[in-house]
Amino acid sequence: MLKVGITGGIGSGKTTVCMIFEVLGTPVFYADDAARTVMNTDNDLVKKLIAAFGNETYINGLLNRKYLAGIVFNNAAKLAELNALVHPAVFRAFDKWVAAQTRAPYVLKEAALLFESDSYKLCDTSILVTAPAELKIARVMARDKVSAAEVRVRMDKQLSDEQKSRLAGHLLVNDETQLLVPQVLSLHEEFIRLSVAAL
Numbered sequence: 001m002l003k004v005g006i007t008g009g010i011g012s013g014k015t016t017v018c019m020i021f022e023v024l025g026t027p028v029f030y031a032d033d034a035a036r037t038v039m040n041t042d043n044d045l046v047k048k049l050i051a052a053f054g055n056e057t058y059i060n061g062l063l064n065r066k067y068l069a070g071i072v073f074n075n076a077a078k079l080a081e082l083n084a085l086v087h088p089a090v091f092r093a094f095d096k097w098v099a100a101q102t103r104a105p106y107v108l109k110e111a112a113l114l115f116e117s118d119s120y121k122l123c124d125t126s127i128l129v130t131a132p133a134e135l136k137i138a139r140v141m142a143r144d145k146v147s148a149a150e151v152r153v154r155m156d157k158q159l160s161d162e163q164k165s166r167l168a169g170h171l172l173v174n175d176e177t178q179l180l181v182p183q184v185l186s187l188h189e190e191f192i193r194l195s196v197a198a199l
């Protein structure tokens with residue numbers, strides 16, 4: 001089973017691109033969603049998060065996202081501590097998910113931190129979705145109703161497109177000057193070719 005990582009900075013359009021791959025029948029694992037799930041259901045992880053960040057981390061048994069974001073996106077050490085707790089649980093969830101994907105020629109792992117968390121090393125190749133920083137900021141401001149400063153705080157916690165492009169196997173330009181579908185179709189064909197060659 002060919003495993004393809006897909007990443008890009010906040011607002012680059014990873015989720016949008018993955019929706020096109022899903023129309024083509026490709027199973028997609030969304031790491032952000034998996035992180036949300038394990039942080040609300042993995043009891044061992046819940047205990048560790050409360051021990052690390054305090055009882056306010058959960059309200060009525062649900063993750064207090066705003067509270068946790070306020071801590072970790074303003075403190076590198078706290079962000080590293082959160083990642084060290086959450087990422088292994090997301091890796092385990094991905095392994096379990098992949099084992100259940102028996103029919104697809106390849107699968108996608110959508111992860112904002114594919115390179116930062118080193119999980120690209122567990123994939124056969126990767127796609128980096130790129131867009132100019134200002135466009136990414138404008139997109140997230142419109143989508144999440146947040147300020148440019150709030151987007152930049154998160155953007156600054158991620159590797160730059162330039163750093164990621166050195167590690168990525170494929171680039172997908174999502175700057176609204178190039179159509180997405182032709183780029184996705186070309187990658188889709190490439191991954192099917194790679195998976196058939198591996199038979």
Ligand SMILES: CC(C)(COP(=O)(O)OP(=O)(O)OC[C@H]1O[C@@H](n2cnc3c(N)ncnc32)[C@H](O)[C@@H]1O)[C@@H](O)C(=O)NCCC(=O)NCCS
Pocket residue numbers: 009010011031032035039064065066068069072079082083086090111112113114154157158
């Ligand atoms: C801190 C949390 C609770 C804030 O939740 P919130 O709903 O405000 O943001 P959300 O999860 O939707 O993230 C929005 C964007 O922030 C960025 N982001 C999220 N986590 C991180 C991180 N650990 N480091 C850098 N950027 C991050 C991503 O671009 C993400 O798409 C949440 O981001 C979280 O649990 N992060 C740790 C888990 C993680 O690393 N998730 C990414 C898996 S690849």
Ligand SMILES: Nc1ncnc2c1ncn2[C@@H]1O[C@H](COP(=O)(O)OP(=O)(O)OP(=O)(O)O)[C@@H](O)[C@H]1O
Pocket residue numbers: 008009010011012013014015016017112139140143174175176180
């Ligand atoms: N090519 C495009 N044209 C117009 N809008 C776009 C395009 N690509 C993405 N968007 C919009 O920009 C916003 C961010 O896109 P998306 O959510 O796919 O990015 P993301 O990389 O998954 O972001 P995050 O890291 O925050 O999850 C969304 O509202 C999406 O609809």
